[in-house]
Amino acid sequence: xxxxxxxxxxxxxxxxxxxxxxxxxxxxxxxxxxxxxxxxxxxxxxxxxxxxxxxxxxxxxxxxxxxxxxxxxxxxxxxxxxxxxxxxxxxxxxxxxxxxxxxxxxxxxxxxxxxxxxxxxxxxxxxxxxxxxxxxxxxxxxxxxxxxxxxxxxxxxxxxxxxxxxxxxxxxxxxxxxxxxxxxxxxxxxxxxxxxxxxxxxxxxxxxxxxxxxxxxxxxxxxxxxxxxxxxxxxxxxxxxxxxxxxxxxxxxxxxxxxxxxxxxxxxxxxxxxxxxxxxxxxxxxxxxxxxxxxxxxxxxxxxxxxxxxxxxxxxxxxxxxxxxxxxxxxxxxxxxx
Numbered sequence: 492x493x494x495x496x497x498x499x500x501x502x503x504x505x506x507x508x509x510x511x512x513x514x515x516x517x518x519x520x521x522x523x524x525x526x527x528x529x530x531x532x533x534x535x536x537x538x539x540x541x542x543x544x545x546x547x548x549x550x551x552x553x554x555x556x557x558x559x560x561x562x563x564x565x566x567x568x569x570x571x572x573x574x575x576x577x578x579x580x581x582x583x584x585x586x587x588x589x590x591x592x593x594x595x596x597x598x599x600x601x602x603x604x605x606x607x608x609x610x611x612x613x614x615x616x617x618x619x620x621x622x623x624x625x626x627x628x629x630x631x632x633x634x635x636x637x638x639x640x641x642x643x644x645x646x647x648x649x650x651x652x653x654x655x656x657x658x659x660x661x662x663x664x665x666x667x668x669x670x671x672x673x674x675x676x677x678x679x680x681x682x683x684x685x686x687x688x689x690x691x692x693x694x695x696x697x698x699x700x701x702x703x704x705x706x707x708x709x710x711x712x713x714x715x716x717x718x719x720x721x722x723x724x725x726x727x728x729x730x731x732x733x734x735x736x737x738x739x740x741x742x743x744x745x746x747x748x749x750x751x752x753x754x755x756x757x758x759x760x761x762x763x764x765x766x767x768x769x770x771x772x773x774x775x776x777x778x779x780x781x782x783x784x785x786x787x788x789x790x791x792x793x794x795x796x797x798x799x800x801x802x803x804x805x806x807x808x809x810x811x812x813x814x815x816x817x818x819x820x821x822x823x824x825x826x827x828x829x
Contacts, residue, residue: 516542516550516800516825519723520640520704520773521786523547523802524580524587524611530779531611532800533578534788539591542827543612547784547802551828553613556589556606556620563625564593567602571595577640577704577773580611581671583651587611588671589620590653592639597697599637599659602628605672623672626653627665631695635660640704640773643667644714646741654683654705654716658697661685661754662705662718664742683743684718684736684753704773710783711811713737716745716753717761717785719772726796729770733787734758735813748812761785762803762815767792771820776805776813783807785815800825 518534525531531553532542538555557575564571576592587608594601606622629638641655651671656662662684666675684702692698704719715737721730736745736753744752751757762785764770771789778784783805790796803819 513826516827517798518800519788519798520577521788521800522578522580522775523777523786524582525779526611529612531580533580533589535574535576535578537573537575539575539578539589547779548824549826549828550800557622561591561593561604561606561622561624563602563604567625567628568593568595568600570600579642579775581643583645583671585609588643590626590641590643592641594637594639598695599629599631599634599697601638602626603638603641603653603655607672626667626672627655627674635694636663637697642706642775643671644707644709644741652707652741654707656705657703658700660688661700661702662716681742682754683716683745684758686720686756706775707741708776710778710807710813713739713811714741714745715776715813716743717774717776717813718753718758719774720758721770723770723772725770726790727769727792729764729790729796731770731772731790732763733761733772733774733785733815735761737812748810759812761813762817764789765817765820768820769796771801783813785813789820 520535522533530544530547538557541553542550544550571593579590581588590605592603602625604625606620608620609617636659637657643653651667654664664681664683666679668675686700686702688698688700701721706717708715717735723731736747738745747757747759768789774785774787776785785803785805788798789801803815806814
């Protein structure tokens with residue numbers, strides 16, 4: 492165990508100008524983007540909490556994206572309480588699209604919306620988020636899927652696709668129209684990953700088929716589908732981990748290292764919890780300045796299993812599969828600036 496993790500997440504700032512003990516960034520479901528020389532981090536929280544940084548380690552809190560609540564939120568999820576889940580940040584032709592989810596906890600009473608901006612810099616005179624409303628909705632009793640945990644990627648032809656989903660019948664992929672705020676018509680849907688759901692599980696229950704948080708990354712002629720398996724948010728009992736499969740087409744099939752389709756339960760382990768970090772997941776993945784990174788949250792044993800931001804270098808083995816060194820979990824320590 493590192494010295495850092497022994498001190499409940501405080502950063503020992505020897506030979507630096509940082510405070511002797513600085514608070515880490517505690518987030519769930521982190522996603523990032525870079526604009527100019529600044530990195531921006533968005534996460535689950537009231538109104539969507541976000542931060543800025545010049546080095547991906549020291550993060551300045553920037554408040555919340557939504558000063559109030561999305562106008563449509565309680566219509567899609569009547570129990571919505573200002574807690575917006577699982578954002579995804581995407582850029583196209585000079586515009587930023589921030590996708591987000593509202594949901595009843597543990598239910599598929601959910602909806603995915605999107606808000607847009609021309610800049611991520613809250614100090615810019617052009618900074619203004621404009622909510623575009625709901626993109627899609629899941630309705631209990633009608634849908635055996637959950638409208639949450641969205642991620643958007645363009646295919647080789649520039650067509651946008653949204654992956655999303657958790658539990659129930661797994662992870663879905665649906666085509667968006669050119670506005671990137673609505674589904675394309677006629678609608679085109681695919682199941683890209685799922686786990687076994689026992690027969691006769693009531694439709695209103697997610698069941699034990701624990702899979703969520705899809706994120707697709709293009710690299711070296713492949714589409715890599717990352718997903719999180721098992722249970723988050725359970726303290727010492729968290730079993731969250733990241734798995735991957737890959738495909739030549741964005742629509743799949745996504746096969747793991749053994750050739751098993753993720754839509755048939757496949758998925759190769761990328762990184763899982765250890766003694767210091769019992770569970771980790773809900774990752775995103777990026778290339779910044781020619782280097783690849785996996786961004787996720789992890790639960791620290793030494794700090795009562797509190798969730799912490801992790802930005803980890805990601806490499807590729809000789810067969811083209813992503814690898815992440817679990818030792819990086821203790822090496823990376825974020826700092827929350829005043």
